[in-house]
Amino acid sequence: MALVRMLTDAREAAGITQTELAQRLGEYQSFVARLESGQRRIDVVELIELSDILGFDAPQLVASLQQVDDKGT
Helix, strand or coil: CHHHHHHHHHHHHCCCCHHHHHHHHCCCHHHHHHHHHCCCCCCHHHHHHHHHHHCCCHHHHHHHHHHHHHHCC
């Protein structure tokens, strides 16, 4: 769920709606909603595409997730 929170925060910080993100991904808004609700897992290719669209560094995000996991939160 930490990944979901980080991606949702990145989308909101970029000022992009779920619908706009879905259009850039070539998907429906419901696809983004399922990602952000944790109903659907994100694969590596999607993570890289999301990083390009939302303007975050994918390896840095993964490192942040590892730190969260190491802390047990």
